[in-house]
Amino acid sequence: MDALVLTVILTSVPLILAATGELIAEKSGVLNLGVEGMMLMGAVAAFAVTSLSGNPYFGMIAAACAGGITAGVFAIFALGLATNQVATGLALTIFGAGLSGLIGAPYVGGTIDGLTVIVVPFLSDLPVLGGLFFKLDLLAYLSILMLGLVGFFLNNTRAGLILRAVGNNHDSAHALGYSVLRVRCVAVIFGGVMAGLAGAYLPLVLTPHWSEGMTAGRGWIALALVVFASWMPSRILIGALLFGGITIMQLVGQARGWEMPSQFLSMLPYLATIAVLVLISRNRNFALMRAPAHLGRIFIGTK
Amino acid sequence: MISMTPRKHISLQRTLVTPVVSIMMTLCVGAAIFAILGYDPLAALYQFFIAPLSRPDQVADLFVKACPLIITATGLVFCYRANVWNIGAEGQIVMGAVCAGGVALFVPGLPDILLMPTMILAAMVGGMAWALIPGILKARFNTNEILVSLMLTYVAALFIDWLVRGPWRDPQSFGFPLTKSYDEAALIQRVDLPGIGTLGQLHWGVVAALVLALVAYFVMSRTLFGFQVKVMGDAPRAGAFSGFCAARTTIGVLCISGACAGVAGMVEVSANMGQLQPEVSFGYGFTAIIVAFLARLNPLGVIAAGLVIALAELGGDSAQMALGMPKVVTGVFKGILLFMLLAGETFNRFQLRISWPALSRAPAARGR
Numbered sequence: 001m002d003a004l005v006l007t008v009i010l011t012s013v014p015l016i017l018a019a020t021g022e023l024i025a026e027k028s029g030v031l032n033l034g035v036e037g038m039m040l041m042g043a044v045a046a047f048a049v050t051s052l053s054g055n056p057y058f059g060m061i062a063a064a065c066a067g068g069i070t071a072g073v074f075a076i077f078a079l080g081l082a083t084n085q086v087a088t089g090l091a092l093t094i095f096g097a098g099l100s101g102l103i104g105a106p107y108v109g110g111t112i113d114g115l116t117v118i119v120v121p122f123l124s125d126l127p128v129l130g131g132l133f134f135k136l137d138l139l140a141y142l143s144i145l146m147l148g149l150v151g152f153f154l155n156n157t158r159a160g161l162i163l164r165a166v167g168n169n170h171d172s173a174h175a176l177g178y179s180v181l182r183v184r185c186v187a188v189i190f191g192g193v194m195a196g197l198a199g200a201y202l203p204l205v206l207t208p209h210w211s212e213g214m215t216a217g218r219g220w221i222a223l224a225l226v227v228f229a230s231w232m233p234s235r236i237l238i239g240a241l242l243f244g245g246i247t248i249m250q251l252v253g254q255a256r257g258w259e260m261p262s263q264f265l266s267m268l269p270y271l272a273t274i275a276v277l278v279l280i281s282r283n284r285n286f287a288l289m290r291a292p293a294h295l296g297r298i299f300i301g302t303k
Numbered sequence: 304m305i306s307m308t309p310r311k312h313i314s315l316q317r318t319l320v321t322p323v324v325s326i327m328m329t330l331c332v333g334a335a336i337f338a339i340l341g342y343d344p345l346a347a348l349y350q351f352f353i354a355p356l357s358r359p360d361q362v363a364d365l366f367v368k369a370c371p372l373i374i375t376a377t378g379l380v381f382c383y384r385a386n387v388w389n390i391g392a393e394g395q396i397v398m399g400a401v402c403a404g405g406v407a408l409f410v411p412g413l414p415d416i417l418l419m420p421t422m423i424l425a426a427m428v429g430g431m432a433w434a435l436i437p438g439i440l441k442a443r444f445n446t447n448e449i450l451v452s453l454m455l456t457y458v459a460a461l462f463i464d465w466l467v468r469g470p471w472r473d474p475q476s477f478g479f480p481l482t483k484s485y486d487e488a489a490l491i492q493r494v495d496l497p498g499i500g501t502l503g504q505l506h507w508g509v510v511a512a513l514v515l516a517l518v519a520y521f522v523m524s525r526t527l528f529g530f531q532v533k534v535m536g537d538a539p540r541a542g543a544f545s546g547f548c549a550a551r552t553t554i555g556v557l558c559i560s561g562a563c564a565g566v567a568g569m570v571e572v573s574a575n576m577g578q579l580q581p582e583v584s585f586g587y588g589f590t591a592i593i594v595a596f597l598a599r600l601n602p603l604g605v606i607a608a609g610l611v612i613a614l615a616e617l618g619g620d621s622a623q624m625a626l627g628m629p630k631v632v633t634g635v636f637k638g639i640l641l642f643m644l645l646a647g648e649t650f651n652r653f654q655l656r657i658s659w660p661a662l663s664r665a666p667a668a669r670g671r
Contacts, residue, residue, distance in 0.1 A: 033449065037638075073642070077642055077645060077646055081645075081646045081649045081650075082307065082649055082653075083645035083646060083648065083649055084645060084648075086388050086449065087596060087641065087645055088641075088642070088645055090390060090592060090641065091638050091641035091642045091645065092638070092642075093638075094589065094593070094634055094637050094638040094641065095634070095635060095637075095638020095639060095641075095642065096638070097631065097634050097638075098631045098632060098633065098634020098635035098636070098637065098638055099336070099634075099635050099638070100631075101629050101630075101631030101632070101634065102336075102340060102628070102629060102631060102632050102635055103340070105628075105629040212629070212631055216457075217453075217454075217457050220450060220453050220454070223450060224447075224450045224454075227447060227450070261465050261469060263461040263462070263464050263465035263468075264461070264465065266461050267457070267458045267461050267462075270454040270455070270457045270458050271454070271458060273450065273454050274436075274440075274446075274450075274451050274454050274455070277440075277446045277447060277450060277451060278440055278444050278446050281440075281444045281445045281446040281447070282444045300307050300653075
């Protein structure tokens with residue numbers, strides 16, 4: 001049972017990381033649909049650098065950089081050239097999937113030693129919780145830490161207020177003298193760094209190999225998570241654990257010999273995403289109350 | 304700081320030049336990436352864009368490759384014109400192939416002459432049903448159609464995987480995940496012109512695809528429905544005042560694009576495979592998105608755009624064989640091309656003026 005809960009937690013870590021980054025980008029008013037592409041770039045960078053250097057922490061840093069640079073490409077087009085954000089995000093996903101496959105081609109079939117478990121002294125001796133929450137890897141701790149920091153940043157800091165202002169009404173924010181594009185650029189790159197780390201979690205912790213398209217839609221599920229969380233950081237945690245649980249259900253089903261074909265169990269996370277989106281969007285006021293008002297709108301800097 | 308002012312008039316010349324410049328920019332950036340990764344850029348570009356067209360029958364194959372892209376992208380043009388973001392065409396292709404396959408394999412006693420029309424109808428219904436799910440959810444609950452249509456793509460892929468490995472598998476397939484082969488009447492024949500003979504793999508589905516694009520152009524530019532789609536995409540408020548219903552437009556364009564994608568799936572299976580297998584669409588649904596944009600959301604442009612992208616797809620195969628590049632490298636080109644097309648759109652619509660930040664920002668301090 002403990003092992004099962006631990007698997008659920010580990011499965012949800014990349015979702016938390018990617019969704020936290022996307023949350024910041026969306027709060028600033030930018031809808032970056034390229035999460036899947038940025039995650040793949042992070043995953044391949046993590047695998048390549050780890051297998052070359054032998055140190056998974058270098059791989060982690062490389063993944064963060066790869067994600068940030070990929071997001072920078074998005075920023076150049078969607079912010080600098082004011083292109084349609086939906087289409088630019090799609091381009092980023094297609095580009096990231098292709099480039100990661102090209103970079104990763106020599107590494108197919110190889111394995112690496114991933115991140116090791118860091119045992120927190122004293123706390124890990126707690127009866128049940130110790131084994132579950134205090135014997136994890138660095139990225140898992142980081143995901144919770146970043147989620148908390150992002151929550152604090154958005155609600156309790158001046159910079160967080162500016163970020164939300166830019167996302168809610170870029171014209172007003174611009175009139176007040178805030179640089180809309182600079183705020184959004186930083187937010188998008190932060191989102192990319194987090195997505196890169198999320199991608200790194202796959203080869204560094206979950207499966208120690210590289211394969212094309214290994215994220216298998218996790219980036220898209222992270223996007224859905226942000227909607228599910230109605231742009232509130234605390235709900236990202238709940239949502240990610242929920243999705244982690246649903247993903248793990250197929251393993252449980254196979255282990256217990258359920259009569260259902262494995263393909264139907266594999267459909268569960270995707271079907272659950274749709275169900276959750278419907279539930280959240282059903283009540284229009286509830287869903288829109290917290291959504292950044294200028295999400296996805298193009299801002300053209302005029303003098 | 305870049306400042307942009309909308310152009311008052313966009314010339315036709317500029318509109319036509321933009322995609323060409325975008326393609327050339329893509330080639331430059333692609334060559335640079337190949338060079339960085341240690342491939343010979345000129346050899347790579349040759350394999351991609353020249354080698355696939357070195358024999359006449361390969362030109363026919365280019366049309367064959369473009370066929371599913373043209374059919375699918377024609378439908379997507381309606382969606383994107385109406386600002387409805389259906390990105391799950393891949394799943395709709397699969398469901399079209401599944402439904403048509405169901406007719407071909409399990410409807411006994413259908414006269415040969417009725418089999419093909421029934422399959423086409425089934426494919427349209429299958430693709431349409433799959434596209435209607437995000438459509439109805441969007442119209443009824445305001446659910447994000449991007450995420451729903453994409454999630455359904457994964458569901459469709461798993462569904463066909465289950466079918467061909469489970470209930471629909473041919474017992475005589477030696478354990479391979481394949482259905483029984485279709486009957487002769489369920490296959491799309493090669494184009495066989497008297498006096499010329501067959502042209503490569505060219506089949507009648509290609510002809511149908513070209514006709515479909517022409518019909519779509521007529522619907523888009525000459526009918527009230529086409530006008531409604533354009534108005535609801537460009538100015539939804541104006542459309543609402545003139546009596547167009549947003550929900551009905553959303554559902555309408557999703558039906559069209561779902562039906563087109565379904566037919567594309569059916570054509571692909573009936574013309575090239577002859578039976579269902581776990582993979583019936585090799586990312587055509589996603590590639591068609593780029594085709595639609597390269598065509599500047601114009602159904603006539605889809606034909607040319609489909610051929611250009613099909614060339615890159617064939618080039619991916621030849622680069623894989625000649626240079627040992629992985630097949631996904633085509634994705635790099637496709638991604639860059641979409642970036643360049645979108646940027647081209649900006650240059651087309653706006654006059655860009657670049658002024659250096661240090662000089663221009665000085666008076667624009669915070670308390671201005």
